[in-house]
Amino acid sequence: MTEAPRQKVSIPHLYEMREKGEIISWLTCYDFPMAQFEEHAGIEMILVGDSASMVVYGESSTLPIKMDTLIEHCKAVRRGAPTAFIIGDMPFLSYQVSPQEAVYNAGRFMKEAGCDAIKLEGGVRIAETVKAIVNAGIPVVGHIGLTPQSSSMLGGFKVQGKDAESARLLVEDAKALEKAGVFGVLLECVPTKVSMHIKKNVSCLLFGIGAGAGCDGQLLIIHDIIGLYQCFTPKFVKQYANIAPIILDALKSYKKEVREKAFPTKEHEFTIKAEELKKLEELG
Numbered sequence: 039m040t041e042a043p044r045q046k047v048s049i050p051h052l053y054e055m056r057e058k059g060e061i062i063s064w065l066t067c068y069d070f071p072m073a074q075f076e077e078h079a080g081i082e083m084i085l086v087g088d089s090a091s092m093v094v095y096g097e098s099s100t101l102p103i104k105m106d107t108l109i110e111h112c113k114a115v116r117r118g119a120p121t122a123f124i125i126g127d128m129p130f131l132s133y134q135v136s137p138q139e140a141v142y143n144a145g146r147f148m149k150e151a152g153c154d155a156i157k158l159e160g161g162v163r164i165a166e167t168v169k170a171i172v173n174a175g176i177p178v179v180g181h182i183g184l185t186p187q188s189s190s191m192l193g194g195f196k197v198q199g200k201d202a203e204s205a206r207l208l209v210e211d212a213k214a215l216e217k218a219g220v221f222g223v224l225l226e227c228v229p230t231k232v233s234m235h236i237k238k239n240v241s242c243l244l245f246g247i248g249a250g251a252g253c254d255g256q257l258l259i260i261h262d263i264i265g266l267y268q269c270f271t272p273k274f275v276k277q278y279a280n281i282a283p284i285i286l287d288a289l290k291s292y293k294k295e296v297r298e299k300a301f302p303t304k305e306h307e308f309t310i311k312a313e314e315l316k317k318l319e320e321l322g
């Protein structure tokens with residue numbers, strides 16, 4: 039793959055895109071080879087999401103993944119996508135205990151992994167923490183609506199803001215995040231009309247995952263759009279490719295050829311000079 043011919047994506051660049059009416063594309067990514075693909079495809083933003091807990095590590099929720107693990111994933115993604123705007127996702131318990139701990143952990147994403155910003159879940163209840171992180175010079179995206187780290191409290195992975203009162207609370211959350219200094223708010227699983235109502239109430243960038251058209255940017259999980267995660271596909275996902283049968287065919291062919299001794303052949307083998315082989319045989 040050749041280098042993608044573009045400047046490093048920055049926050050002013052993202053705001054310029056909105057000015058021009060261009061919608062920002064945002065995908066999750068967790069490793070070097072996929073980061074190279076996303077960079078090459080010109081994806082503007084990459085989220086190294088705590089969804090890695092489920093789609094990479096096979097856990098049943100996002101809660102178990104640790105800071106250190108996500109930092110290593112961020113480093114790999116940065117190596118593969120040098121110009122994308124990379125966001126490190128603050129894992130459960132990395133920011134809820136105290137604003138000081140939150141600033142320290144957010145700083146690790148920037149300092150150790152070369153991220154451009156961090157994302158955390160929550161609105162009004164997390165505003166003071168967001169303020170502390172922004173005051174440390176770290177750009178923040180707030181994540182509201184369906185917030186998977188609190189799915190137990192929300193009663194599962196459900197659409198949020200379906201009645202006027204819960205939608206009003208989402209507007210309050212978005213406003214509180216904006217006041218605390220975020221450059222963007224991510225809405226997850228929110229009715230489109232509620233997203234557009236929120237859009238009228240904030241001036242920061244509005245991103246959506248299952249929040250309908252009309253947001254400034256769209257986010258999806260890479261494993262979902264290429265058919266790599268087989269356990270569950272949310273309604274808001276569009277699958278752009280199904281690579282699962284391609285992978286399975288390749289693995290079955292490999293197994294068959296190994297069993298039938300059709301692999302490896304001469305073209306995959308290394309050689310030794312005849313005189314060296316003779317010496318080896320004499321050595322016993």
Ligand code: KIV
Nearest residue numbers: 066087088089127247
């Ligand atoms: O971790 C993640 O991928 C996320 C998205 C589901 C919004 O937070």
